[in-house]
Amino acid sequence: MKPENIDLLTSLSAPALHPDGSRVVVAAVRPNFRNDSYTGQLWDIKVDGSGARRITQALGDRAPQFSPDGSVLAFLRKDSDGKPQVAIAPGDGGEARLITAAPLGVSSFTFSPNGTWIAFEAARPEEDRYGTTEGISGGQEDARRITTVQYRINGAGFTIDQRSGLYVLAVPPVDEEPYVELKGRAAKAEKKSASASAGKDVSQDVSQDPASGTSTVDETHLGVLGGEKGVPRAVLVTRIDTDAVAPEFSPDGAWLYFGAALHESAQTDLQFDVYRVPLERIFEHLSDNHVTLEVAAPELVTTTSGEVGVESARFGKDGILYALGGALGSTGTDFVGQPVGVYSLGDGTPGNEFRLLTDLNADDFSETSALVPAATAGVWAISRHRGSASPVLVSSQGAQRIDAGQRVVKGIAATQGGVVVVTYSDPQTPADLASLTNGAYTRITDFGAALRDATTVIAPQEFTATASDGTEIHGWVFIPEGEGPHPVLLNIHGGPFHQHDWAFFDEPQVYAGAGYAVLHCNPRGSASYGLDHGKAIKGGMGTVDASDVLTFLEQAVASFPQLDGERLGVMGGSYGGYLSSWLIGHDHRFTAAIVERGCLEPYAFQGSSDIGWFFLGEYMGRDAEAQRRQSPYAAADNNTTPTFIIHSEEDYRCPFEQAQQYFTKLKLQGTEVEMLVFPGENHELSRAGTPWHRKQRFEAILEWWNRYLPVTSSDH
Known part of the structure; x- marks a missing residue:
């Protein structure tokens, strides 16, 4: 694989199964050099794998969902301003129309059980911000007053002035006559009629009780969206002063459940809870907007005492409300090495039940984007385990994992009839669909064919090293074509509580394609190997994690004669950037290094990173001397390794500073160092940056390695 081949990397959304189980719709998205962006359309495929066809022609369609009866297909489509809005089309195919007009776009949505209503999540910009007022650009906006440590997020920017709210709208008929804009005499008459109307109809206000701690919401402040130009009215049903996410209707449609942090200490901990609001008055108002609407205060559903953060609640067909949750300890921020579990909230009545249903030492559901109701009882979730990710059926009776083998399952869909389809990646394909029957996976698409036809996919070889204390260090070795011995790149993953896995990954493919052997391993501190493994580096970053990756390197070189132990490079991003820079400050075996988007100087990180207020305090401890002992910046005095630093200007996770x-310190002390800075990109450059920037990044990396670890003709 070469850098220019990244436009062949197709990714798939979670699948949407038609309720009759006969066909599945999925969004297929790929990088596109033609517009330096990502283009995606919806595909309709029969569950037996036949009849695959592209059913939309827009450039950014994603997140498909069928209505409960299958008569409507809804999805997100970009409007004329590039903002994702909810679109609907006939479930059996046909033209789509937009039914939302959120100023900053819609991030998620869900149907009510009867298919009559849609609840959606959308950011609510303050007045005169983010282009909502013509003539006021970003640099001309009012100053922001910051009163909390949680005010900015990587990829989104400031969050205190664009709170996420939940709206509800009535789903219009998919076959109704399209909106026709007024022109000529009709437009003149309408304008004259509007001028004659005095003031605004106050019956359309949406108000909230001041005693609930919220402010008045009206159309001016985006309490109501749409209601004109053929877009149905959507009413805000959650508080305006905090974020609300992950909407879910109750089985009878009378309540809307969601995730939020409404407790008193919400700005100084990571606690997240499930709440609900009644919808009866909302429905009455949407059916007759002359009905005055008063939004009820949200009811707290979860009873966790603040020691578990809970979100993504979903009702199963058994009437039980299931949710994902991660332990936070007594501080409310002790997240280190904590797997996500699936919990039961009983029937969803506030305070009814809060019970863990899964084994935190065996399954970690951190990669589950949304729980999926199973056929009759329970929900499907995705568990990562030793480098794979498998579907797990969780119910009040326990959990059953359907082992995915050398696959990483990324999305699930299921019907009441028992049909299950998953999206997955494996060593040979970035993304495909498979049906799941009696524990067996049957691939039904081949979106990876174009990539395999254009490139040689290097298969990973599983390898396990053993630390001096007996700890297993699991990983993979990518060996390029040719006899070798090949120069070796130790590529360290981010996190730390993350993992290298069986999924197709463009990084080792590009490097192996250029002639480098690539090593991936999951040292202590990584996810998917149990509680002790994940927590092992709390208070000791740069200790057993550093020794584990070096042990893996040494034993892999000793076990594979195709690897040249004298020509070594180390690289990594985020936590991988941290550990790479830590290693070259303590170990001088590497010919050169690449440090990308790294957490490098703990003291400054705490104030500049979007997660700095809690992250390193939990990982390293809050003592300044303890942090200095774990600091790559402090260890840089001993770094003599040629170092290439790659960073993005708008990275708020590991900020550019x-x-x-790190660059300035190395430069001033005479260490050979260069820095490559990408404008307009954030922490996700290597995964979701613009296609041309991703290509340039790969080219710069290969140029650096060719300079210090050149691949010679004798390697092939």
Whole structure:
């Protein structure tokens, strides 16, 4: 694989199964050099794998969902301003129309059980911000007053002035006559009629009781969206002063459940809870907007005492409300090495039940984007385990994992009839669909064919090293074509509580395609190997994690004669950037290094990173001297390894100042160092940056390795 082949990397959304189980719709998205963006359309495929066809022609369609009866297919489509809005089309195919007009776009949505209503999540910008007022650009906006440590997120920017709210709208008929804009005499008459109307109809206000701690919401402040130009009215049903996410209707449609942090200490901990609001008055108002609407205060559903953060609640067909949750300890921020579990909230009545249903030492559901109701009882979730990710059927009776083998399942869909389809990746394909029957996976698409036809996919070889204390260090070795011995790149993953896995990954493919052997391993601190493994580096970053990756390197070189132990490079991003820079400050075996988007100087990171207020305090401890002992910046005095720093200007996770400080220190002390800075990109550059920037990044990396670890003709 070469850098220019990234436009062949197709990714798939979670699948949407038609309720009759006969066909599945999925969004297929790929990088596109033609518009330097990502283009995606919806595909309709029969569950037996036949009849695959592209059913939309827009450039950014994603997140498909069928209505409960299958008569409507809804999805997200970009409007004329590039903002994702909810679109609907006939379930059996036909033209789509947009039914929302959220100023910053819609991030998620869900149907009510009867298919009559849709609840959606959308950011609510403050007045005169984010282009909502013509003539006021970003640099001309009012100053922001910051009063909390949680005010900005990587990829989104400031969040305190664009709170996420939940709206409800009535789903219009998919076959109704399209909106026709008024022109000529009709437009003149309408304008004259509007001028004659005095003031605004106050019956359309949406108000909230001041005693609930919220402010008045009206159309001016985006309490109501749409209601004109053929877009149905959507009414805000959650508080305006905090974020609300992950909407879910109750089985009878009378309540809307959601995730939020409404407790008193919400700005200083990570606690997240499930709440609900009644919808009866909302429905009455949407059916007759002359009905005055008063939004009820949300009811707290979960009873966790603040020691578990809970979200993504979903009702099963058994009437039980299931949710994902992660332990936070007594501080409310002790997230280190904590797997996500699936919990039962009983029937969803506030305070009814809060019970863990899964084994945190065996399954970690951190990669589950949404729980999926199973046929009759329970929900499907995705568990990561030793480098794979498998579907798990969780119910009040326990959990059953359907082992995915050398696959990483990324999305699930299921019908009441028992049909189950998953999206997955494996060593040979970035993304495909498979049906799941009696524990067996049957591939039904081949979106990876174009990539395999154009490139040689290097198969990973599983390898396990053993630390001096007996700990197993699991990983993979990618060996390029040719006899070798090949120069070796130790590529360290981010996190730390993350993992290298069996999924197709463009990084080792590009490097192996250029002639480098690539090593991936999951040292202590990584996810998917149990509680002790994940927590092992709490208070000791750069200890057993550093020794584990070096042990893996040494034993892999000793076990594979195709690897050249004298020509070594180390690289990594985020936590991988941290550990790479830590290693070259303590170990001098590497010919060169690449440090990408790294957490490098703990003291500054705490104030500049979007997660700095809690992250390193939990991982390293809050003592300044303890943090200095774990700091790559402090260890940089001993770094003599040629170092290439890659960073993005708009990275708020590991801010640009981290790279600047590290670069300047190395430069002033005479260490050979260069820095590559990408404008307009954030922490996700290597995964979701613009296609041309991703290509340029790969080219710069290969140029650096060719300079210090050149692949010679004798390697092939």
